Amino acid sequence: MPERIAVLGGGIGSLSAVLDLTSEPNWQQKYDITVYQMGWRLGGKGASSRNPAAGQRIEEHGLHIWLGFYENAFELMRQCYSELPSGSGTFNSWQDAFKPHSLVVLEEKTTEGWLHWPADVPTNDSLPGDGAPVPTLWDYVLMAFEMLEDALDQLHQHVPAKGKVELVQLVVDHYGR
Numbered sequence: 363m364p365e366r367i368a369v370l371g372g373g374i375g376s377l378s379a380v381l382d383l384t385s386e387p388n389w390q391q392k393y394d395i396t397v398y399q400m401g402w403r404l405g406g407k408g409a410s411s412r413n414p415a416a417g418q419r420i421e422e423h424g425l426h427i428w429l430g431f432y433e434n435a436f437e438l439m440r441q442c443y444s445e446l447p448s449g450s451g452t453f454n455s456w457q458d459a460f461k462p463h464s465l466v467v468l469e470e471k472t473t474e475g476w477l478h479w480p481a482d483v484p485t486n487d488s489l490p491g492d493g494a495p496v497p498t499l500w501d502y503v504l505m506a507f508e509m510l511e512d513a514l515d516q517l518h519q520h521v522p523a524k525g526k527v528e529l530v531q532l533v534v535d536h537y538g539r
């Protein structure tokens with residue numbers, strides 16, 4: 363007799379636990395799983411779907427950004443898409459569903475108005491969810507320096523009249539106030 367499991371709520375937390383249980387060989391003989399979800403929609407705060415009656419408009423809670431270091435989340439999504447029969451959803455592959463996007467703009471409200479802080483996050487050749495080894499502490503230190511250098515280059519493009527050392531001083535002065 364399979365063990366009966368009731369899962370309360372169909373958010374990403376419980377759905378990933380269910381996916382793990384149903385990935386075991388012969389899981390049907392071991393478990394009888396029911397997910398209880400209030401309302402009509404699975405996914406909880408991460409739920410997202412398209413409304414064909416409104417030009418395939420995306421309907422969701424709000425903007426979700428998956429940075430490249432969401433290694434486990436991407437691995438999970440890639441597993442889901444690999445198990446999804448082709449043509450059964452809006453997207454056929456995880457790369458249809460996730461598009462790389464590097465430009466992030468942070469906004470700062472100052473007494474002179476809004477200050478825009480664009481950052482073009484550097485990319486690498488890896489694919490998220492490949493299960494690559496976690497970078498070492500030294501890798502992170504190097505990446506932090508690369509990002510700083512990149513940010514400084516971008517700032518320099520916006521304020522070309524200033525030298526890079528002056529720019530660093532400007533930022534330190536601004537935040538040291």
Ligand SMILES: Cc1cc2nc3c(=O)[nH]c(=O)nc-3n(C[C@H](O)[C@H](O)[C@H](O)COP(=O)(O)OP(=O)(O)OC[C@H]3O[C@@H](n4cnc5c(N)ncnc54)[C@H](O)[C@@H]3O)c2cc1C
Nearest residue numbers: 371372373374375376398399400406407408423424426427
């Ligand atoms: C606007 C917004 C933006 C976000 N952006 C990001 C992002 O960019 N990156 C990121 O990693 N995270 C982001 N998050 C956070 C992420 O969405 C949540 O951490 C995650 O979805 C939580 O998942 P969960 O399964 O723990 O809970 P939930 O998603 O809250 O799922 C719980 C589910 O249980 C159901 N439920 C509750 N009580 C009952 C009951 N008694 N019976 C039946 N069902 C019940 C609920 O209806 C819901 O479907 C964002 C969240 C929001 C709101």
